[in-house]
């Protein structure tokens with residue numbers, strides 16, 4: 470199954486994707502995570518996008534589309550995938566439709582107030598990318614990832630100034646994708662406010678997944 474997870478930053482797309490990949494056995498492809506590892510490696514891509522991401526803006530469509538196109542061409546994505554954080558603009562969605570049309574788009578519905586609460590407490594593993602929250606989902610040992618032992622830190626773009634900008638960018642550039650996919654009849658809405666288990670159950674029900 471080829472899926473897009475659509476929703477504002479902090480809606481829980483990455484957290485749910487980490488659960489769903491175990492069920493569907495498809496890769497979780499997060500453009501944000503790919504950009505963050507490029508930044509950590511100080512690769513040419515990383516150096517190019519670091520300031521943009523830190524400020525809460527969007528990387529240009531051409532760079533992002535080329536990156537995802539190359540990623541979806543790999544063997545492991547042939548049987549399906551979960552796209553988390555892509556597409557984020559109408560031109561990205563149009564490009565994707567031309568090279569890899571998806572089956573379903575899951576719209577994570579959540580108000581800004583809940584997003585702000587989640588992002589201000591979000592922490593992430595620098596090594597494997599798994600998400601934590603200082604109140605709702607703490608690592609067992611402070612600042613140490615339960616899964617891989619990596620360092621758990623606050624993303625630069627989860628700082629207050631960048632968060633406001635990211636929400637504004639989401640509403641202006643990404644939210645129009647809700648109508649774009651609804652018109653195609655492939656959008657399903659999931660209430661993203663509850664805890665992850667309930668969101669997972671709603672997701673499975675919306676997609677008729679019985680495992």
Ligand code: AMP
Nearest residue numbers: 500501502522526527528533554555557
């Ligand atoms: P995320 O981890 O999805 O919140 O992404 C973190 C940041 O990476 C975003 O705020 C953007 O700066 C950049 N980014 C991720 N995906 C895209 C995309 N599809 N288009 C443009 N920029 C992106």
